[in-house]
Amino acid sequence: MSSSPAHALHPKEHEAPKVAAEPPPAAAAVREPATVAIIARWYRLNKGRLRAALIGAVSLVAFLVVWHLLTKYRVVFFVRFTNVPSPLDVYNSSTKAMRDPKFLMHVLLSCRRIIFGFALASLIAVPLGLIMGRFKLIHEVVFPVSEVLRPIPAIAWVPMAIMLWPTNEQSIVFITFLGSFFPILVNTLHGMALVDPVLVRAARCLGARETSIFREVYFPASLPHIFTGLTVGMGVAWVSLIAAEMISGQYGIGYFTWEAYSLVQYADIALGMIAIGVLGLTSSLLIRSAGRLAMPWGRT
Template structure:
């Protein structure tokens, strides 16, 4: 006969019983309301665009020559059915991701060194700070002279635009690390390499991800500017050619394509950054 004591569940307080991990109704409601608000904002934008172009509003801003959403959709369907437009998209994606990858490696690496080692700061930071205010577009003539191909010069300008936000945010992230964490790691016997790997890099990671997100947006601006000036392929080149031949609907298609590609690129960085930082608390606005 078993001697295991039996527990009367009826007499156990409700707070002592285990809870099932069901999704909170409030969280589901918040997610649905946020989705609805975003769809509403896009709908209002499209309605305003349609009304302004259909009635050809001519206030201080003139909409007489701006194509309607219907014309843009028709032109987009035609363009996306052609191989040539996809070649422009592929060229832009190749340039921006190559330039951004180079900027990430150099920006994060130099930022960690400058932020952590005083000698590296004294040697490397002055030229970075000197070149940082120069607009990327101003580098176009120099890049054409420096690099042997048009592709290499555009990749250089694209990477340059992303480099400065990445390196500066990485430096600030390292400098903002609580020195108490470093002293605690040293008291536990951690060496300099271990502290750098286990304390400095994770501590600076939120700022690094912020720099990557900002750098991606800047790199798209630099890419399109470079393609308009010196490119032969790419979405920026396509948009500039459409302006030259007065195809206004194609201009808008190019602009929207740039916006969508940039939005997706930034979203990928945010998702990747969140997966690298599972310990990071949620934003305060998520609690309201």
């Protein structure tokens, strides 16, 4: 959404429902045409978004209906839906789980691992990327090592992590950290490489010295790419976390999902999957709104 149309829309968005909600007493005859005009205009301006929301809702309902039918008739057509839980089963088990402190503990533990692993990765990868982008020697020293380690998927680190760290919890956080570290580092480096040299020159002939240029030019100029890195890093952090929990965990939403399979609680498998999806979506929305707060000049 570009910023200028949004500005134009806001007052109307607030106005339309207010006016419509007012009881139409004596003045109704005078006011009504204006109200209708405002609603009509609001509709015209938001047609595209309304359409998208409507189609989106229809498509989600259709997805649930197809899922329901496939499980109801236990369809077997290459893929076997024999044991797949129906949407209603999942709904029932989710209402039960919401009241179950054990399920909430699984969720909270996974969130805690993500927060620690991701925060640690951001706190190291962003400054490292900024410094590597600015100081050639550090780039020359660190980059080859990072390029060798980067293609190794975080999950491949599981055995090594278990050896390295004294507790299971630490090794899982370490896997999460590794998953998000490289996307953040690579995007920060990319952002630094793309800083417009003319802006650096402009700052220099306005009297800026090294540290000021770093703070006032390089850092804000790289921010959009840093946030891209954080978004990607958050996604990979969840992937790595769930895999690590399935392999070596005792708690966590990944462990919950795997345990449900072992215990033949099929509805809980889908519940675990949906919970992971919701958590992933929420965390990426959080990062996106943090990005919007940090970059008020941006168009997105």
